[in-house]
Amino acid sequence: MAEMLHVPTHLTTANADFSQALAFVDGQVVPLGEARIPVRDLGLMYADMTYDVVHSWKGGFFRLEDHLDRFLASCAGLRLDPGMTREQLRRLLAGLLRRSLLPDTLVYFACTRGTAVPGTRDPAKHNAHRFFATVTPLILRGQPEEMRRGLHAMIVRGVPRIAADSVNPHWKNTHWGDFHRGTFAAKDAGYDVAVLLGPDGAVAEAPGFNVVAVLDGGLVSPEANVLPGISCRTMFEIACDLGIPARYGRLMPEDLARAEEVFLTATSCGLFPVTRLDGAKVGRGAHAGVPGPITTRLLNTYYDRKNAGWHITPAASIPPPDMPWEAPR
Template identity: 80%
Template sequence: MAETLQVPDHLTVANADFSRALAWIDGGVVPLAEARIPVRDLGLMYADMTYDVVHSWRGGFFRLDDHLDRFLASCAGLRLDPGMTRDALRRRLAELLRRSGLPDALVYFACTRGLAVPGTRDPARSRNAFFATVTPLVLRGQPEEMRRGLHATLPRDVARIPAESVNPVWKNSHWGDFIRATFAAKDSGHDVPVLLAADGAVAEAPGFNVVALVDGALVSPDRGVLEGISCRTMFEIARDLGIPARYGRLMPEELARAEEAFLTATSCGLFPVTRIDGRPVGAGVPGPVTTRLLNTYYARKNAGWHITPATSIPPPEETP
């Protein structure tokens, strides 16, 4: 009997309590609706910033240290300073989550360039700013959409920003290509675009890594993309289940003939793709490998795999 896709039906917009959403900004915690950044912050004006998003599950962070590794590497690459040590960041994020009372949440944290010093455009002279928010965890796509699977398209007139211009390994908010492609996808009756790199290889989707099951093995692009933690998670699970998985070059024609395909992201783990450019992927429903990976992912999280309870992290140290 075929395994049934186990989707967390409680993670819906209707069930989300946004009254608990909070932000840490300017040294204090405020309701999210009251959080503000200056309109002249260079992060807002020029996307001169980095960020990361970690989720909590039943009161514990999932792969918190991996997200901190990526955030701090992005800060170093973009020459940003959040003004806190790694340990201080862990404590601050845990305190924000505890204060929200949300067991399943998305915790977004960012470092912006801050305000420009009048009379100069030297970015090194700006004082960088850090802030964080916590909101209810809502599936990227609601439960019924996950069961149906996404309908994707590969737009040929919008290429992914070249890595030589904006390094995608440093998580950034340069989403002009993603937004343009998303409008094109929606206009043509699709759910999501999958962008190609300038050389014609498959790159990534807005906020998603792309994974295809081709000739019995999982493959995800190995260059010109964000190094996704959720994709890494699915590959770890695949290895344990004896499913071949690798990073490598993925061409559109390979994606078009894939037996299965899915996208990976923090808010959902993975999201099945069941149609590409109007043609069904495999049988046109979430496939057995996709289903097994997602079900194992939730079973392992429920058992505490890669979970760091927020209560196990000490409160922030008081500054003099």
């Protein structure tokens, strides 16, 4: 009997308690609904910012150090300064999570260039950088029925991913103009999600997702014009442990079309099966048009391991912040 997808059923919009959601902005902790960013913040005006999103599971961060690595590398690449050391960031995020009393969350944290200085557009003169963070209930991007159906994806041609020479995709950014154009094109054509190609015509990313194909029994994910996804790395680690080959490489649209299975990876779901591509069923035989056996095994193992504490850093194990901040209520 084929293995069934096991997806948590409680992480829904209906069950999400946003009354417990919090934000840290300008040195204060406030209820999420009271958080404000000035309208002249350069992150808002010019997307001059970076961010990352880590999720918590049963009160512990999943792969916190990997997310901090990526965030700090993005800050360095974009010449942004969050004004805190790595240890201070860890303590602040853990303190925010503990205050929320939410066990399963998305914790978003960002650094912007700060409020625009009148009379100049020289980024070197905008040195009052702003750090902020939010903690909100984790709502799975793929609910159980959606997971079993899988996403219907469209390869969007004519809207290439921003060239890496222009915007380095390794630095997490909010330059989503190409993603949004691609999404509208896919939605207008009746699909769930867009897959964008790089300027060279090779498969790049989907909006907020890395793309993974199962080819000849092994995993392949694009190596160029993509954000190095932590969720994709997680699935590769699990695959390695299960004896499934996994590599990064050049993936062309025709490779995706002949794949035995396709899935997308993201923090908010781990992975999301793709069961149709450009209108055709993904896969062959009994596995055509449904989540395949490798996809299913990876996702189920992912939840089994998280439930056992794999890559989890309990928020309670991190010391409290070493800076003053105001109570949220």
